[in-house]
Amino acid sequence: MDDTPRTLTATELQAYFAFTEVGSLLRHAVEQQLRDVGGLKYVQFQLLARLGDAPAGQQRMTDLADGVVxxxxxxxxxxxxxxxxxxxxxxxxxxxxxSTVVTITDDGRAVLAAVFPGHVEALQQLLFASLSDADVDDLARILGRAAEHLRANPPRSATPRRRG
Structure with a gap:
């Protein structure tokens, strides 16, 4: 058995650094827009957005925590x-x-409605403007596969609770 530590190839390292740089730059811009328009932190936006898309506008706290990691x-x-x-x-x-159920209010929906146009604009300008439709398809497929792999052995905050 080979105990030699595995190293990253030059391409893997380049992909990793590009991924982390894009994530950091994009998150900074998105967080600024959410603060400026809605007075929201990024995790608060995630919580409201998930509730806004949920049936009846509500979810259990544990499901929200699992979803937003x-x-x-x-x-x-x-x-x-x-x-x-x-x-x-x-x-x-x-x-x-x-269990605790969290429900979005009309005021919560109003804040989402206020932040979404700028949020979408930031994503379009900062992330998607330089990519072709095929690139976006590839990005969604690749990141979806990586997310699925990571969810197979998630950190505790992303592990669904066993229901008794």
Whole structure:
């Protein structure tokens, strides 16, 4: 058995550095737009966007934490901040009193409606403008495959809780 540590090829290293640079630059611009227009942190936007797309505008806290890959306690704090702003409500789940259900409010939908045009514009200008439709298809396929692989052995914050 070969115990020699594996190294990255020059192309793998180039891809990794490009991926992290794009992610950092894009996230910085997106976070700035979300703060300026909606007074939101990125994770708060993710929470509202997931609720906005969810049936009846609600999800269990654990499902939200699993989806946004954020610690459950950290997401609880962010939901509390959004609740204080009147953007979400939290209540015990009617199906399981140990679970909390978060629901987006009309004010939460209004904040999403305010931030989405600038959010989409930032993504189009900063990420997609330099790519062809085929490039975007390839990017979606490649990153989808990587996400699927990472979700096969996720960090605890992304591991769905076992239901008793």
């Amino acid at each position: 954020y610690s459950r306690s950290g997401l609880t704090y962010q939901a509390q901040v959004l609740e204080q702003r009147g953007l979400v409500t939290r209540a015990p789940s009617p199906d399981d009193e140990r």
